[in-house]
Amino acid sequence: MAETKTATLTLDGKTYELPVLSPTSGPDVLDIRKLYSQAGVFTYDPGFTSTASCDSTITYIDGDKGELQHRGYPIDQLASQSHYLEVCYLLLYGELPTKAELEKFETTITRHTMIHEQMHYFFRGFRRDSHPMATMVGVVGAMSAFYHDSTDVNDPRQREIASHRLIAKMPTIAAMAYKYSIGQPFVYPRNDLDYAANFIHMCFAVPAEEYKVDPILARAMDRIFTLHADHEQNASTSTVRLASSSGANPFACIAAGIACLWGPAHGGANQACLEMLKEIGTVDRIPEFIARAKDKNDPFRLMGFGHRVYKNMDPRATVMKESADEVLELLGVENNPLLQVAKELEKIALSDPYFIEKKLFPNVDFYSGIILEAMGFPTSMFTPIFALSRTVGWISQWKEQLGDPQMKIGRPRQLYLGEGLRDYTPIDER
Numbered sequence: 001m002a003e004t005k006t007a008t009l010t011l012d013g014k015t016y017e018l019p020v021l022s023p024t025s026g027p028d029v030l031d032i033r034k035l036y037s038q039a040g041v042f043t044y045d046p047g048f049t050s051t052a053s054c055d056s057t058i059t060y061i062d063g064d065k066g067e068l069q070h071r072g073y074p075i076d077q078l079a080s081q082s083h084y085l086e087v088c089y090l091l092l093y094g095e096l097p098t099k100a101e102l103e104k105f106e107t108t109i110t111r112h113t114m115i116h117e118q119m120h121y122f123f124r125g126f127r128r129d130s131h132p133m134a135t136m137v138g139v140v141g142a143m144s145a146f147y148h149d150s151t152d153v154n155d156p157r158q159r160e161i162a163s164h165r166l167i168a169k170m171p172t173i174a175a176m177a178y179k180y181s182i183g184q185p186f187v188y189p190r191n192d193l194d195y196a197a198n199f200i201h202m203c204f205a206v207p208a209e210e211y212k213v214d215p216i217l218a219r220a221m222d223r224i225f226t227l228h229a230d231h232e233q234n235a236s237t238s239t240v241r242l243a244s245s246s247g248a249n250p251f252a253c254i255a256a257g258i259a260c261l262w263g264p265a266h267g268g269a270n271q272a273c274l275e276m277l278k279e280i281g282t283v284d285r286i287p288e289f290i291a292r293a294k295d296k297n298d299p300f301r302l303m304g305f306g307h308r309v310y311k312n313m314d315p316r317a318t319v320m321k322e323s324a325d326e327v328l329e330l331l332g333v334e335n336n337p338l339l340q341v342a343k344e345l346e347k348i349a350l351s352d353p354y355f356i357e358k359k360l361f362p363n364v365d366f367y368s369g370i371i372l373e374a375m376g377f378p379t380s381m382f383t384p385i386f387a388l389s390r391t392v393g394w395i396s397q398w399k400e401q402l403g404d405p406q407m408k409i410g411r412p413r414q415l416y417l418g419e420g421l422r423d424y425t426p427i428d429e430r
């Protein structure tokens, strides 16, 4: 991290020199770490709109250009030429694997996909109609009660095992949460299937008959996983880092990430988006919903639109749109009414001055739900699929943070606007 310039802050007639850090790519960063000890002031930035919370070498986003890179590789190349487990390796270890490294990694992940048998009873404690995300938050948190031998965050080997366990078991847990919610028996993982095909099998197979996974659907699933694998310091990743900064165990940290992801402003947007498209229903109702999204007095937002960082097309949405066309054609539903509504909505919104001025473009969640629904997933499974895909990103960021010798507990300060000091009033005098 090059430190080439300084910025000068003048406050109450005194000047302070702030180092300016230059990243590999992206805007310069003012280093304010010593500001409070030197000048006695805090900075104020709710929502972290101008704050870099850490340094990282994993993912880079250029929001103005609409670019996303993992370890320097553009997402469109990874989505078209690589596959999810290779991208997992890249995120975790920093480089693309050799053939032998990839084979070893895939074998390790494949051989960790089963969960402790006693965890099956744990699932049965949930209400039958639980949202699969509710089940996942609980079950992933509970992994710390089942895998004691990989909770010591100071032991690099235990960290490695926990990483592999989480990546391997998350599809099993998501599929079990789904099976439980529809009253079907759990389907065990199969080692002869690849990561994506195994997930589809665990979701849709039943013990009564053979289920063959369509390789084209498995490829589409794998691409959805790849497109969601990491996205630098988003809300859920920052949650994982903050939880981990206290030394909490990895399973607890990832459960915290899942909880944060669930909200409709973040990973819950894919479910909310598909529900919105269904509510719109037909192309002629689009203007009514566009008008609502623009109305300041209406809390309605166009789900799947807008992003804190992208002020251009989300590159993941571009790939997702192509994938939607391919998958729907394969399934013989290319005239899917939801896809027609989505395409028309995108066209109308992108030519509307409100969306142009505010730089609101479709994001990754805009088209993913259409593909997932066409594949047979209910809307309640959309965010769990996001969670299982993002697990590698959370884990890679968690691992990076724990390896940072400068790591400190995350402890933001505040701008206190409450009452000043006052004396306690006894209850009969109030």
Ligand code: CMC
Pocket (backbone or CB within 6 Å): 234, 264, 265, 266, 267, 268, 269, 293, 294, 300, 301, 302, 303, 304, 305, 306, 307, 308, 309, 358, 360, 363, 364, 365
């Ligand atoms: N529909 C209508 N208006 C919008 C939308 C939208 N989807 N998104 C932002 N705006 C308006 C917003 O009202 C505000 O207007 P004004 O400046 O007049 O007050 C302006 O655009 C800026 O919005 P913001 O809420 O201040 O921006 P933010 O960076 O805090 O929020 C966001 C980003 C993603 C939460 C927001 O765009 C949103 O709520 N989008 C819909 C939910 C969604 O699709 N989320 C998925 C994000 S991508 C995947 C992920 O992160 O998990």
